[in-house]
Amino acid sequence: MKILFLIISLLAGLPLQSQTLITGTVTDVRGERVAGVNIYLKDSYDGISSDTTGHFAFHTVETGHQLLIASAVGYHDHEQPVILVQDTLTFSITLKENIAKMNEVLITAGSFEASDEGKAVILKPLDIVTTAGALGGIAAALQTLPGTQTVGEDGRLFIRGGESNETKIFIDGVLSHTPFQAKVPNLPTRGRFSPFLFKGTTFSTGGYSAEYGQALSSALILNTLDFPVQHQTDFSFMSVGVDAAHQHRWDKTSVSVKGEYSNLTPYQWLITPSYQWEKAPEAASGTVVFHRKTSETGLLKGYGNYSHSSLTFYQPNRQQQNQSDVVSLQNNNWYLNTSYQEILNDKWSVKTGIAYTYDDNHLALQQDQLHEKQRGLHVKTVFTLDASERTAIRLGSEYFYHQWERQPSGLAPSEQVLRQEVEDKLAGSFIETDWYLSSHWVSRPGVRVEYNTQTGALTWAPRLSLAYKTGDYGQLSLAYGKFYQTPEVAYLYDHRDLSQEQATHYILHYQRMNAGRTFRVEVFYKDYKHLVKAERQVYNNSGYGYAQGVELFWRDKTSIQNGDFWVSYSYLDTKRNYHEFPASAVPVFASRHNFSVVYKHFITALRIQTGFSYQFASGRPYYNPHHSRFHADRTPAYHNLSLNAAYLIKQNIILYTAFTNVLGTKQVFGYEYSQQPDEQGRYPRRTIGPVAPRFFFVGLFVTLTKDQQENQLDNL
């Protein structure tokens, strides 16, 4: 027998040393078996992986006091001192989930995330570019998500019964004061920023982090791209203009420059514009982006942009339909954004940024001319402390400076008495903690304090988010918060003592994500207080209002081969009594029902990505002087079916076409009534509609890179 054992041992290559068999099972805290755990003795090669039933068994020649370790992704290492004797040792090991790594519960109430990585991702950056009808506009693509309102004559973001100025846009953490092109009444505007600038987007429709202030309804957080990979030159030839960009990178530094020119004149030959144009919209802009790696983990980013835009057109006169009013615009805009981030040590990291805007705008409406200037500065620093695996604390401070001035232009300097100027200075600080109570519970309490040095007003804004993981795929979230904002500048010029407007958000949210399918439902209530209100020509903060609703979202990337779609529905019930409202009423930008479907299909063989989007919005209120009740009437419902297709001609050449409102449905955004009645005692009106019933876009995008492989081959 002994000899047999000896032979077997020799054959098996086992040394004739005393051996211990270590065996057992691995389970998690809920008692479920864990497969693929590495179980071994510290500083030895001896060990094994647990099998699918969580079982393990291995031999070791080590003796005496040793440390048994069990390690697996998503769990804490389990360490256990063992004394090895020539025997069989059986262990039952329980692994604790590593909260930071796996199955994490995330705060998702009120927010949509778009990025390439990350678990809460709803949209990818590319989705924004390829959404039919959005024409590459970030705001337009976001308008296919729940919580948004379709306001065709504006183009900006109206969230949950909030005005467009209640949405603030932050780039790398700091404010973009003028994120949209200068706007003239009744014509939609577009964002100033190309979606290609950003690697990640968080779009919050309420209940957001204490880090963001001065926004009553929504925060859109855009993070610019990191250090570029290669030299690159891009050209775009579009039916509305041309772009050229070049990106150069060195070891630690990169610089990109971009020039853009757009002119809608040729486009207007193709369509039948609703308005008569004297000068079609024309814009030129130049951008410089700078990156510098200051260390292994430190990155400095700089972004500078100058743009000029102008247009002149005729709008039908409200009084006499056969006459028209001239509207013209000239805008110059400068924007600088610099940010720096660094990991200080294994606990602390810092992010800081500064943004400066200068905007100069000439607007002419018939004889009335207005010259407006705006200067804005935002400085912000945020520290993050990873206090423990369960706790991360973020704290920061910021300073907002805003200065506006306006005067009727073309006046002699002596008449500059009409010039008005107003400033707003505000300092803010916040602290917020992400606190994981378990792998299923996370809470984010925070508070934000703001001090307005102009009015001496001090506001405290508590915020709270909670999320609970209900199962492997579902989670329930709650969010609450108070939000403050300086009133619109139009009211500040004459009423500098106006204090901060206020909104309180309550959000309940459920989300289920599994195998490429996402379902979300959200219920919210928003309470507005201290809104600006006119009482007998005097403006004060006595306005108020509310918004409540239910929103649904369904995205499915799995069910249709090469197809991907999402459906959004928002129900909104809102009323306010603010500005010049005579009573509590639904504001003109709010529609009760908003519905949208976006579908994308990739035809691999043809290298074509094609898709459509359909948007529906129920009628919006408008002011009708014939009606005794304020905002009692509704416009017809809005429909828009758009198509698009992108064809990858070559790796570096893309042909893109888009066609909006294919069916040519008549879209009515509202009516504007004359202030005086005509002879019959009727008030004539004009209809506010789109610039053209349909829009057609075609663009060719070419990317040139230095072909490193080619050079490489020559070197070999």
Place this chain on the structure above:
Amino acid sequence: MIPMKSLATLAFILLSLHNSWGYDYTAYQKAMQQSIQALNEAQDIASLQQSMHRFERIAKAEKSQWLPWYYAAYASITMGAMAEEADRKDQYLDHAQQFLDEATLLETENSELTALQGYLYMIRVTVDPANRGPHMAPKATQVLSQATQMNPENPRALLLLGQMQYGTARFFNSDTAQACQLVSQAIEKFDKAPHHDALAPAWGKEMALALQKQCQP
């Protein structure tokens, strides 16, 4: 003049170092050889994981060797390539990246490690080509060309670069000649590769031959 005593101490230290190294090194050599063989034979995710764990154990015990980390990363990347679910793929690749980071702490400027990094990026692209392709495919290509520059004799760098180019060319229906030329070059280098170090990375020839077959019309 160096005192005799110091010399003796030095000799003693050198000798003892040599001894301890010698002893450990053979154990290390043996464990590595067995593990590499097991890795080469692994056909499914479970056995690759066994193999990955084995390298991880060796790496943690040895502390100064980068090769066990290298193989652990390679096993994990292969798991990422084999897995079906996107989340799972990313999880394996995250793990591979951790191993690769450990390896680069011990060994810098090594063409093998750079090539493996490029391979990792390449598999990352395959998880979600439409979204990751535009920014990550150039990164993979760049890192792989860098690996070929660091050591033009590295067949794996050539093979992976060839594979990357082949995939891209196929997708765009363009000419695969350049990619296939790289693959042929890789095969030549595989044949010429020295075999004196049993632990040095040697994988990839089968992959290259399979790709060469696809290259032939």
